[in-house]
Amino acid sequence: MAQLIDDLLNLPASRGRVATPTLDLGAEVSQIVADLRRAEPDRNVQFIIQRPVQAQADRALIRTFCKHLGEATPGSSPPPGMMR
Numbered sequence: 001m002a003q004l005i006d007d008l009l010n011l012p013a014s015r016g017r018v019a020t021p022t023l024d025l026g027a028e029v030s031q032i033v034a035d036l037r038r039a040e041p042d043r044n045v046q047f048i049i050q051r052p053v054q055a056q057a058d059r060a061l062i063r064t065f066c067k068h069l070g071e072a073t074p075g076s077s078p079p080p081g082m083m084r
Helices: 002-015 025-039 059-071
Strands: 022-024 054-056
Touching: 022 025, 025 059
Parallel strands: none
Antiparallel strands: 022 054
């Protein structure tokens, strides 16, 4: 969590102006999930991703947020091991 906060606080200083093109959040999250699965193949987490989800958002900010969210350990979410 501390890393996520640091990344969010440093984002404006490192990027200047935030760009907000239209992008497919489902596609972005699918790529992040694929990266997480390659990095931790033994981790048993199910992701349910809706596609397409069009939004105007800064791609780097969304990827940073979703990456940290995906790396978070699922808490008491039923059923165990499922992150939605």
